[in-house]
Amino acid sequence: MTYEDYERAVRSLLTEKRFYHSQCVAKTAEALARRYGADPEKARLAGILHDVMKDTAPEEQLKITEKFGIMLQKRESPVPPPWHAAAGAAYLYGVLGVRDTEILRAVECHTWGKKDMTLLEQVLFVADYISDDRDYPGIEIMREAAARSLEEAIVKGVAWTLNDLANQGKPIDPDSVLAYDDALNRLRAGRKLTFRPGPYGIPAIEIEEGEAP
Numbered sequence: 001m002t003y004e005d006y007e008r009a010v011r012s013l014l015t016e017k018r019f020y021h022s023q024c025v026a027k028t029a030e031a032l033a034r035r036y037g038a039d040p041e042k043a044r045l046a047g048i049l050h051d052v053m054k055d056t057a058p059e060e061q062l063k064i065t066e067k068f069g070i071m072l073q074k075r076e077s078p079v080p081p082p083w084h085a086a087a088g089a090a091y092l093y094g095v096l097g098v099r100d101t102e103i104l105r106a107v108e109c110h111t112w113g114k115k116d117m118t119l120l121e122q123v124l125f126v127a128d129y130i131s132d133d134r135d136y137p138g139i140e141i142m143r144e145a146a147a148r149s150l151e152e153a154i155v156k157g158v159a160w161t162l163n164d165l166a167n168q169g170k171p172i173d174p175d176s177v178l179a180y181d182d183a184l185n186r187l188r189a190g191r192k193l194t195f196r197p198g199p200y201g202i203p204a205i206e207i208e209e210g211e212a213p
């Protein structure tokens with residue numbers, strides 16, 4: 001299937017708004033891939049595909065996950081299913097015949113993140129926060145962070161998300177915490193980081209190169 005074939009398949013399953021979001025994520029993921037050295041074509045494809053199941057009824061998502069989820073890595077979470085990311089990866093594998101494991105994995109972890117994300121996984125994860133259609137307080141801070149480094153964007157994005165979930169009394173998936181710790185370690189490598197509370201619940205981070213042991 002060509003990119004256009006996948007795009008058509010996705011369009012038939014999504015609302016107009018979500019389809020536009022997917023197009024925007026595809027564009028941003030491609031740009032981030034070019035900037036940070038991931039495969040731009042794979043990033044674009046992962047972007048258009050990532051929310052394929054998001055507008056599908058919960059019961060249907062669960063059925064698809066059970067039927068085609070044989071290659072899924074994530075089986076447990078304190079956050080109750082359905083999980084559109086897992087259902088999406090299962091649908092791509094079982095129905096659309098996607099066999100590119102890198103793309104399937106990137107779709108599977110795009111909501112919560114995880115430990116040791118590949119470059120492509122990080123690119124999709126960050127693209128979903130900063131695509132052109134996104135408009136939330138603090139979006140400019142997130143876009144500036146993503147222009148500096150993927151790890152800074154992940155640290156800030158996940159910090160914001162965890163804060164938001166905690167403020168709403170919602171459960172937090174441990175994979176998000178691992179994604180945060182991981183990105184923080186990479187951001188810290190060889191640098192001195194100074195954190196302070198920033199606007200919109202996004203931490204402000206001062207980064208000094210070559211200061212830390």
Ligand SMILES: [Fe+2]
Nearest residue numbers: 050051054111
């Ligand atoms: Fe999503």
Ligand SMILES: [Fe+2]
Nearest residue numbers: 025050051128
């Ligand atoms: Fe999304």
